[in-house]
Amino acid sequence: MVSERDTVLHSWCVPAQWQAPTIVGGRGAHFWDADGHDYLDMSSLSECSNLGHQHPAVVKAICEQAERSCFVTSAWGAEPRAELAKVLLEKAGFERGRVFFTLAGADANEHAVKFARLTRGLKQGWVITRDRSYHGTTYACMALSGDARTSHQIDPEQFAVTHVPPPYAYRCPFGSSSEMDCGRLAVDAVTGEIDRKGAQSVAAVLMEPNAGTNGIVAPDNYWPGLREVTRSRDVCLIADEVMSAFGRCGEWFAWQRYGEAGKPDLMTLAKGLTGAHLPLGAVVMNENVARRLETQMLFTGLTYCGHPLACAAGLAAVRAYENEKLIERSRRLGGEMFLELKRLQQKHRLIGDVRGGQGLFAIVELVSDQTSRAALAPWPQTPPQLTTLVRKARGLGVSFAVRGNLIILAPPLVIEESELSGALALLDRLLSEMEAA
Numbered sequence: 001m002v003s004e005r006d007t008v009l010h011s012w013c014v015p016a017q018w019q020a021p022t023i024v025g026g027r028g029a030h031f032w033d034a035d036g037h038d039y040l041d042m043s044s045l046s047e048c049s050n051l052g053h054q055h056p057a058v059v060k061a062i063c064e065q066a067e068r069s070c071f072v073t074s075a076w077g078a079e080p081r082a083e084l085a086k087v088l089l090e091k092a093g094f095e096r097g098r099v100f101f102t103l104a105g106a107d108a109n110e111h112a113v114k115f116a117r118l119t120r121g122l123k124q125g126w127v128i129t130r131d132r133s134y135h136g137t138t139y140a141c142m143a144l145s146g147d148a149r150t151s152h153q154i155d156p157e158q159f160a161v162t163h164v165p166p167p168y169a170y171r172c173p174f175g176s177s178s179e180m181d182c183g184r185l186a187v188d189a190v191t192g193e194i195d196r197k198g199a200q201s202v203a204a205v206l207m208e209p210n211a212g213t214n215g216i217v218a219p220d221n222y223w224p225g226l227r228e229v230t231r232s233r234d235v236c237l238i239a240d241e242v243m244s245a246f247g248r249c250g251e252w253f254a255w256q257r258y259g260e261a262g263k264p265d266l267m268t269l270a271k272g273l274t275g276a277h278l279p280l281g282a283v284v285m286n287e288n289v290a291r292r293l294e295t296q297m298l299f300t301g302l303t304y305c306g307h308p309l310a311c312a313a314g315l316a317a318v319r320a321y322e323n324e325k326l327i328e329r330s331r332r333l334g335g336e337m338f339l340e341l342k343r344l345q346q347k348h349r350l351i352g353d354v355r356g357g358q359g360l361f362a363i364v365e366l367v368s369d370q371t372s373r374a375a376l377a378p379w380p381q382t383p384p385q386l387t388t389l390v391r392k393a394r395g396l397g398v399s400f401a402v403r404g405n406l407i408i409l410a411p412p413l414v415i416e417e418s419e420l421s422g423a424l425a426l427l428d429r430l431l432s433e434m435e436a437a
């Protein structure tokens, strides 16, 4: 078999150190490599294979669309694009809104910012995002992200982006000791930043509404608080739902947990939109934003925006979430997973915090001391013991994702209950071994 080891420049690694098995197939929550090793996927790869691997209905829809018509540009109509836009607006409750299709999450976020600035008539309008956030790695998205891994590559001010502290209740940047206080103070920080810059020069607040892969899970009062503040100051609220949508946080879109009180002006989607069967992103906007944009010339777009094959995959994915009741399933199994992780927290001195659990998404934060909350390794480094845990688990057929001191649990929503409990039992065992070492 041809190896990519010496020819491909891989992302998020030191390429010369890259060494990984070649994946040749998958089904449900499993994928397998060329040597016949099977892996239970506890992270939906990059928190994107929400429907599991090779979902038959999505694969079929892609094949059927490929037979019919592979590609048309946005200068022409495409049936699956029209249908997918309609169904996304319905699911979001954005009557008379519009959808702009992109290729993935980063360009969805860039376009959302572009649209917010156009809507507000502010070419260089400020965008407020937060520390410890992740919005992608194009240049503008590195500026939007508050990510220690990429922040040295850009100057956010040059992109008219300003960051505020996150609602990280376990290590509250405002020194509070309660979740709700931390959420309230984090909202106050956004309010303060809008007022300091002057609301008339701020285009948007762009944030993850509930959970993010950088390990923050916002307290319940945070997102509704942001909605209130942005509405009162006529600033666009953009929900980055790239990771949190399509059941990951127990709703179609994570903001829906708060009902109308959490409804953003724009939201960005990718990952679960096709369950990662094909690359696709979207900016979904409400009626107000759509009305401002639809009468002006939009000098923007990428060749493959709204690719019919990807839209056919998206449409089939949405139907699969619906037909298989996967959003509800994620909420139920996510609750059970959370309780089990809380039980593990009682048992293991290495577990400092467990958060999430509204759907099949949870963060386990490891510490060297539960009382002082001392980190195992300085953020964003991954402690060697955790790298060992991942290697051992992989050797036993379970693939876990980690970032820094965090274990990110985000299995496909189709995972069997016995598979989930088996993986958590393995985690329990490996944590015991880590503590004994």
Ligand SMILES: Cc1ncc(COP(=O)(O)O)c(C=O)c1O
Pocket (backbone or CB within 6 Å): 046, 104, 105, 106, 107, 109, 134, 135, 136, 137, 208, 212, 213, 240, 241, 242, 243, 244, 270, 271
């Ligand atoms: C919250 C969030 N926003 C944006 C992105 C970037 O998406 P993409 O990698 O598809 O460009 C990601 C990817 O992990 C994400 O988790």
